[in-house]
Amino acid sequence: MYKVVAPMAGITDASFLNKVIPYGFNVATLGGYSLDQPTIDASRKIIERGRKEFDFPVNEIFTHIEDEVNSIKNLHDDVKVSANVRATTPQPIVEVGNIPNLDIVEINCHCRQEEILAIGCGQEMLNRDDLSDFISQVVDNVESEVSVKIRANVEGIDTLKTASLIEDAGADYLHIDAMKKGADADWELLTEICNNVNIKVIGNNSVNSRSNLEKMIETGVDGFSIARSVISGNLDFDISNF
Numbered sequence: 001m002y003k004v005v006a007p008m009a010g011i012t013d014a015s016f017l018n019k020v021i022p023y024g025f026n027v028a029t030l031g032g033y034s035l036d037q038p039t040i041d042a043s044r045k046i047i048e049r050g051r052k053e054f055d056f057p058v059n060e061i062f063t064h065i066e067d068e069v070n071s072i073k074n075l076h077d078d079v080k081v082s083a084n085v086r087a088t089t090p091q092p093i094v095e096v097g098n099i100p101n102l103d104i105v106e107i108n109c110h111c112r113q114e115e116i117l118a119i120g121c122g123q124e125m126l127n128r129d130d131l132s133d134f135i136s137q138v139v140d141n142v143e144s145e146v147s148v149k150i151r152a153n154v155e156g157i158d159t160l161k162t163a164s165l166i167e168d169a170g171a172d173y174l175h176i177d178a179m180k181k182g183a184d185a186d187w188e189l190l191t192e193i194c195n196n197v198n199i200k201v202i203g204n205n206s207v208n209s210r211s212n213l214e215k216m217i218e219t220g221v222d223g224f225s226i227a228r229s230v231i232s233g234n235l236d237f238d239i240s241n242f
């Protein structure tokens with residue numbers, strides 16, 4: 001079972017991840033990082049209105065990620081390290097996917113901050129006609145595995161079709177925030193996806209108690225990820241037995 005620390009921009013750096021991995025995680029996600037000038041400019045606008053973001057210039061971001069990967073591997077060489085990234089083109093994502101010791105590059109098709117959506121990134125990637133080609137270009141040119149992080153139930157998007165597209169494009173993992181308005185995660189949709197795709201599915205959202213973790217696992221996912229419940233660094237339910 002993949003037990004993943006989900007990305008949180010401005011929070012999930014190596015020092016944070018090194019502190020929370022011992023709660024039982026076997027995959028640690030760095031980022032989200034913005035990799036090219038349009039996404040970096042968008043991140044800066046987000047920071048200006050008071051939200052946390054990582055902020056590194058183009059000429060520093062790749063060596064920064066490499067250093068962060070090594071900081072985790074030096075302490076936890078049995079843990080897979082993933083980097084969640086945003087860019088307007090595949091090329092900088094390919095560069096991250098070829099960082100030595102990085103296990104997984106994760107294409108962020110999830111973020112819904114309006115500055116990121118305005119440049120066609122994050123969740124807006126799901127509306128791109130060339131999404132399949134974008135993912136394939138990354139898959140075909142990196143040494144690492146590739147994950148694609150999406151949000152479920154986005155208006156106008158068929159989540160199951162998108163999951164199949166991501167599988168067909170050759171990605172190794174579908175990381176899905178199964179968000180459902182007014183409820184915990186959309187367990188039914190996750191079950192439907194797990195029954196209809198062969199790509200490894202990492203289920204995300206509302207894993208904040210043992211009972212929700214059990215519900216998540218019952219959907220048939222290959223792994224689960226947790227964001228908000230790890231912020232305190234004090235998970236009050238044990239993930240090590242799953």
Ligand SMILES: Cc1cc2nc3c(=O)[nH]c(=O)nc-3n(C[C@H](O)[C@H](O)[C@H](O)COP(=O)(O)O)c2cc1C
Pocket residue numbers: 006007008009011031032033084108110111149177204205206207225226227228229
């Ligand atoms: C402060 C914060 C920052 C986040 N930043 C990112 C990000 O950079 N990339 C991403 O894919 N998801 C990001 N997320 C979404 C989480 O990874 C996760 O999908 C979401 O919080 C639902 O999972 P949870 O119920 O375990 O918190 C962020 C969430 C929070 C709370």
